[in-house]
Amino acid sequence: MQLVDQWNRRIRKLRVSLTDQCNLRCRYCMPLHPEFLDKSSYLTPQQYKEVIGELLDYGIEEVRITGGEPLVRQDFDEVIQELAKLKIPSLSLTTNGLLLHRYWDVLKAANVLNLNVSLDSLQPSTQAAIARRDCLADILRNIQEGIARGFSLKVNTVVMRGINDCELFDFVEFARKTGVTVRFLELMRVGYANSLYEEHYVSAQECIARLQERYTLTPLPAAPDSTAFYFTIDENVKVGFIASESQPFCSSCSRWRLTADGRLFACLFSEEGLSVRDKTPGQRQQIYQQLLGMKPLRRVEQVSHPMYGLGG
Numbered sequence: 001m002q003l004v005d006q007w008n009r010r011i012r013k014l015r016v017s018l019t020d021q022c023n024l025r026c027r028y029c030m031p032l033h034p035e036f037l038d039k040s041s042y043l044t045p046q047q048y049k050e051v052i053g054e055l056l057d058y059g060i061e062e063v064r065i066t067g068g069e070p071l072v073r074q075d076f077d078e079v080i081q082e083l084a085k086l087k088i089p090s091l092s093l094t095t096n097g098l099l100l101h102r103y104w105d106v107l108k109a110a111n112v113l114n115l116n117v118s119l120d121s122l123q124p125s126t127q128a129a130i131a132r133r134d135c136l137a138d139i140l141r142n143i144q145e146g147i148a149r150g151f152s153l154k155v156n157t158v159v160m161r162g163i164n165d166c167e168l169f170d171f172v173e174f175a176r177k178t179g180v181t182v183r184f185l186e187l188m189r190v191g192y193a194n195s196l197y198e199e200h201y202v203s204a205q206e207c208i209a210r211l212q213e214r215y216t217l218t219p220l221p222a223a224p225d226s227t228a229f230y231f232t233i234d235e236n237v238k239v240g241f242i243a244s245e246s247q248p249f250c251s252s253c254s255r256w257r258l259t260a261d262g263r264l265f266a267c268l269f270s271e272e273g274l275s276v277r278d279k280t281p282g283q284r285q286q287i288y289q290q291l292l293g294m295k296p297l298r299r300v301e302q303v304s305h306p307m308y309g310l311g312g
């Protein structure tokens with residue numbers, strides 16, 4: 001069985017949340033005192049392996065580990081080691097970068113070489129104000145270390161008017177200096193970001209227009225189901241944009257999400273998920289069929305559930 005829905009969208013990517021907890025409190029993502037899942041509800045490393053292994057048979061090709069902050073999960077290394085046994089064609093990680101230094105060897109051994117590191121400002125005080133923790137130096141140190149160790153890094157930056165949109169050029173120069181790809185994300189109307197949206201949303205088009213005042217941007221070809229589109233600036237600087245508000249990609253979306261407590265969601269904007277925890281393979285097959293019919297074709301305007309719970 002392949003996971004293809006009635007609109008001919010084939011599900012081939014899975015975002016996997018290891019925890020909803022985090023060591024930062026980014027204002028657009030989490031409140032200061034969030035309510036977290038009970039850890040006893042988390043999927044075990046073996047349960048992740050069982051469900052994801054089955055989904056590989058159904059056509060999943062790319063798995064990205066996320067959260068919350070995946071590296072705060074205490075048995076992170078065990079989960080990664082279990083997943084490595086599956087020989088997933090593409091296994092990657094999205095992290096705030098703060099704890100990467102603990103896991104270089106674990107990641108290398110599991111062939112997790114593509115890392116997305118979230119970083120919203122190159123100014124210590126702005127990054128601290130967004131993340132509600134003084135963290136820039138530690139994140140930068142781990143980015144440098146990752147590059148030196150041969151990992152392929154992308155930096156994800158949520159652009160917010162009046163907060164960090166004055167740093168677009170600084171991020172391009174950071175990309176030039178370090179060789180990482182920087183991706184500028186539009187602020188999405190998910191959870192806590194809803195209250196910031198009106199004042200702070202900046203479209204990708206506006207960012208591109210601003211960058212074009214100084215640089216020539218040359219578009220690069222993109223996969224049909226890619227969430228990001230890319231440009232080169234000069235010869236060796238690559239920047240990307242994720243324009244999920246102004247240019248939603250729902251009609252070609254190929255992604256499902258698995259939460260830390262084993263609920264599968266067809267879309268980041270779905271209110272409802274289906275639990276695959278403690279189910280038999282036969283029951284799960286029915287759940288996959290049902291979920292195929294739950295993926296919206298068009299972008300839902302906004303959702304109130306928080307990003308950290310569903311896996312960003």
Ligand code: SAM
Pocket residue numbers: 022028029066067068069070094095096116117118156157158185186187188189190193307308311312
């Ligand atoms: N903690 C990890 C991190 O920060 O990379 C992984 C989880 S986080 C939810 C994944 C990504 O979602 C981050 O790049 C974060 O900036 C982004 N994000 C969270 N809320 C967002 C929002 N409302 N709009 C756009 N991006 C958002």
Ligand code: SF4
Pocket residue numbers: 022023024025026029030067068069096118308
């Ligand atoms: Fe944590 Fe990532 Fe959310 Fe920031 S965006 S609070 S680092 S989960």
